[in-house]
Amino acid sequence: MAMTLEQLNAVPLEAATRLLAGVYEHSPWIAEKALAARPFTSLAHLKHAMTRVVAAAGREAQLTLIRAHPELAGKAMVGQALTTESANEQGKAGLTECSPDELATIQRLNAAYHEKFGFPFVLAVRGPRGTGLTRQEIIDTFERRLHGHPDFERAECLRNIHRIAELRLNDKFGAVPTLGNLVWDWHEELAQFSDPGYPEKGQLTVTYLTEAHRACAAQIKDRMLECGFDEVHIDAVGNVVGRYLSSDKEAKTLLTGSHYDTVRNGGKYDGRLGIFVPLACVHDLSRRGQRLPFTLEVVAFAEEEGQRYQATFLGSGALTGDFNARWLEQRDSDQISMREAMQQAGLRIEEIPSLKRHAQAYLGFVELHIEQGPVLNELDIPLGIVTSINGSVRYLAAVTGIACHAGTTPMDRRHDAATAAAELILYMEQRAARDGNSVATVGMLQVPNGSINVVPGRCEFSLDLRAPTDGQRDALDRDVRAELKAICERRGLHYTLEETLRVSAAPSAPEWQGRWEAAVAALGVPLHRMPSGAGHDAMKLHDIMPQAMLFVRGQNAGISHNPLESSTSDDMQLAVQAFSLLLGQLAGEF
Ligand SMILES: [Zn+2]
Structure with a gap:
């Protein structure tokens, strides 16, 4: 039977340490020290407490922890001498079924890595979704990290150790990030569409009004309908708009969303996370038959990155009445004007002015976005409170x-x-x-x-x-x-x-920033306040209504505008929970 937090909080220290045995490979001291932070209010709280113990332990203890890990597909695996947990993980990633060539490659990499850094290569082989990386993904990551700086690699090994611990804790507690997994899978499905010339290279590129872009819009629209949105349409600039109606017809609307276009050879989560997380909340609400005392409007913005045309923030700009008519005559590299592209997509250019939202009908705008930077990843904190867009x-x-x-x-x-x-x-x-x-x-x-x-x-x-x-x-x-x-x-x-x-600058509205803070605090996750160095759609909406953003940690040192951009389904689950808590809080204020 799965253990519970109540149980962990209640039993004496020794018994509690035993309950957490095996979470960190051959290192029970981490659990023992972390338990001083009891009572834990959430699994996220416990996970974070354990990362703090490792952070405070100093370099030597950290190296010992890294060295306590077996090599991937190494002697311990072949000789069946792994801990139960490691055997399970290496098995899930298919490492026990390596071809002789793959085995030889991994052994060679193991030796080279150890030679360079003096500790074994540690990778959470169950990956960001918990279901296992492919052998090719493992080999690619291994080869990439072999070129890392020693300080970075030490930190990256520790972060992978924390990810391994997170998944082991999920198993112990029977915790499944159901909505996070759903959101993760939606990103994969949307990422199947990419502009011509890019899929062949395994690259994701979705620029304004291309075939791939319109396929994305169609899929998001279908997804919104499946989730239980009451009204869904694609507007005159290609934004996908879904409204989950309040029971009260007079009620105001909370606006949220982010963009679904990408940069060239971009990541899967930039923008899209801020669409899919609120979708998962509506999916959950509608399954429970629950209505909010306000309408929730989610907009998947058609254009933010300014890649095909120089018209950055076109999608959110249309909502603030900031669509520049001169953009229509701009031509892309194939000499297709924006006007022609819009006509071809069946968009009604004459309706663009009517997309302008009237602030008095809205409560505000909130946007969730992947951080696109290294800060949260380095701090081992899953969510970040945005204080201002620079x-x-x-x-x-x-x-x-x-x-x-x-x-x-x-x-x-x-x-x-x-x-x-x-x-x-x-x-x-x-x-x-x-x-x-x-x-x-x-x-x-x-x-x-x-x-x-x-x-x-x-x-x-x-x-x-x-x-x-x-x-x-x-x-x-x-x-x-x-x-x-x-x-x-x-x-x-x-x-x-x-x-x-x-x-x-677009400083966050204090009351909205406060709602994000309360939501994050309720999850047992430490608050980390930070400015946004990048521009976001929230910056446009800032012109007409109060706004505040929440960041979600990115993996791989938070890299973005890059195919290595990544996020775990556990962090996505926390994002969905934070968003739901914000909705609940707001509902309570009515
Ligand atoms: Zn973005």
Whole structure:
């Protein structure tokens, strides 16, 4: 029989430690120390307490923990000397059925990894869905991680150990993340559609109004109907809109959603998680025959990434009355105008102005999104409270000096444009770091027509500055511009600076941020507040109604806009629970 938290909370320490035996491979000290945090309010609380013990144990204990793990498909597996848990996991991933070639490959990787890092390669082979990675996925991950930095690999092994522990705890407690699994599977099904040229390479690319994009819209629409939404339609810009009606016809509406388009060769979860999590909540509500005292409107935004046309946030912009009619004449790389693409998709361009939402009919906007960064993954925290979407400013800069002979011009007689840029980049690095949560990036940098034997006479580069408040961004902006001016004066150079974008910060509405916080706290998960470095649809809705976002941890160091983007069904389950709690809380306020 599965054990319960009540049982774990009630029994004496020794018995409780025994109950958690085998969760961390040959390391009962972790359970024993974590039990000091009893009573646990949730399984997520227990899981987190155990990660804290490992984090606090120090480097030597962590290395010992990693070394307590068997090699994948190693001698222990072949000789049947694994712990029951490890044998089960390696079996689920099909490692016991390796072909001689696969076995040889894994053995070679095991040896190379051990040689490089001094500890065994640890991978949670049951994977993000708990059902087992394929042997090819295991080998690919192994090969990729062999090139990691030793510090990163040590941390990544520990994170995999925590994931292994999570799945072992689920087994012990008979906990199945049913809705999380459902959401995970929906992502897989949606990911079958990809623009021409990409599926062959195993890549996911869904750009505005392509065949794959329209197939996604159709599938999301069907999914909404299956889940029990009352009204579902595709609107004039291609957004899929589902409404789960309140019993009270006069009631206001809570708006939520995110985007279903992707970047080129993107991940499966960027945007889509914020569509499917609320869908799972409605699926659950409608199965219980439960209505909310407000209408829930979920919008799957057609376009956020600006890949086919330069029309970023087109989907959410249409809801705020911010659709730019000039976009219609833009042409994609095949010379198809947006107008033609929309007509071909059967969208009614003349109806776009009517998509504008009227704020008085809405309670607010909430958006759930994968973090797209490493913070939550590093902290072993599944959910993050967004305090603000960073404001940003971008420039294209050009510094002009004097191009001259690299051999004959002494160092103290140069007017080198590139060294000025280099000096500015280093200044930006330390200036942004001083704020703690500002970021500053030079992403494009070139010496036009440069030569190996010529001192750079001109250097062109981009500046991207972001901070959680407009004031903080403006201070950063002022300092960076003042520094550029000072550097150029000192070095005898000219510069130009062209502002190409300025977006205000979108701080979360305190009452909505508070609702997310209460939901996360109720799950027994620690609160971690953080700004969003990336722009999101919530930023557009911010113009007309209060908004707040919740982040979900990404795996693989939180990588995004990359096929390695990943999230576990356990984290998705917590996201569904958090969203349901937010709905319940709001219902209680009526
Ligand atoms: Zn996104």
